[in-house]
Amino acid sequence: MVAMSFPDGLLASSDLADLAPKVLAGERLSAAEGARLLTTRHLAALGYLAHQVRLRKNGRRAYYTVNVHLNHTNICANRCRFCAFSRSEGEPGAYLLSVEECVRRVRGAGLVDEVHVVGGCHPGLGLSYFRELLAALREAAPGARLQALTAVEVEHLARREGRSVEQVLAELQEAGLEALPGGGAEVFSPRVRGLLCPEKLPGQGWQEVMRTAHRLGIASNATMLYGHLETPQEAAEHLVALRELQDETGGFLAFVPLAFHPEHTALAGRRGPGGVEDLRVTAAARIMLDNFPHLKAFWVMLGERLAQVALSFGADDLDGTVGEERITHAAGASTPVGLAEAELVRLIRAAGWEPVRRDTLYRPAGGGA
Secondary structure (H helix, E strand, O other): OOOOOOOHHHHHOOOOOOOHHHHHOOOOOOHHHHHHHOOOOOHHHHHHHHHHHHHHHHOOEEEEEOEEEEOOEOEOOOOOOOOOOOEOOOOOOOOEOOHHHHHHHHHHOOOOOEEEEOOOOOOOOOHHHHHHHHHHHHHHOOOOEEEEOOHHHHHHHHHHHOOOHHHHHHHHHHHOEEEEOOOOOOOOOHHHHHHHOOOOOOHHHHHHHHHHHHHOOOEEEEEEEEOOOOOHHHHHHHHHHHHHHHHHHOOEEEEEEEEOOOOOOOOOOOOOOOHHHHHHHHHHHHHHOOOOOEEEOOHHHHOHHHHHHHOOOOOOEEEEOOOOOOHHHHOOOOOOOOOOHHHHHHHHHHOOOEEEEEOOOOOEOOOOO
């Protein structure tokens, strides 16, 4: 897959022929041009162009990490229509893990490079819980980096405490926080958010939390949830907004396209994206986000085989071992809840790439398998 090539004649005859020279020259595309990438009929041509960008940025390297996901609560004030994970307090299936239980789960995962903490916007959880949690996790896994709380969770916590986002982030940073996950971005379009998640922090608010985090030296990822109600133009505008914020702050580590899983959600009648759309979004994002160093093919959402293919459509990272993921699996994901490091390494090598174990900040991490 690494030696992917594409005949010049077929590239010239594709509906991307006029964009190809710009992409290959490293020129930036507009939102309108991004929408064309997201609707092209010529997936192979798009994949070839994204592949060239990926090689230019990361060569033959394909990254992974040994991590554990900790979903500390599913109780959430924001009952988004696309979410199968969230519950209201007192509802059957609602849960909240104590700090002690969180620590037990992390210790049970063994030596990890990253602890990834994401949960619901619990109305009753204050800053003291998260300070205690982060400090305890830092002690339980001293070699791991703590990537915790989406921008939506941070803003919810600030409102609950009556404090600024900057104050909350500074306290979390003091307790051990090193990076924010990219979740909660969904699609920035006010139209889409009004239909899917009207209670959630608006797209501008998400960007402001990330701007503040980056100013404090807290890195983050960025995401886009796709395959639900968004238009190609709205998706392209989302990518441009992320690119502009990265121009400003330089604080994003990676972009993570998140495929919508409809099962058990309020949108259960919709099909969600298929493999072609998954690859199209991956490739378009790699081309549009020219200032993002990394792009993940999150195997939990894509499945292991499609994630392997995505490594030749612009992605350079499979995420990690994960340990126990609950959010996507609540929406019917059929992937394993975790993978062994040796299996991640096998997947990368079988797809023709060189596995590189990393930590959250893309610095080299332990052994390898």
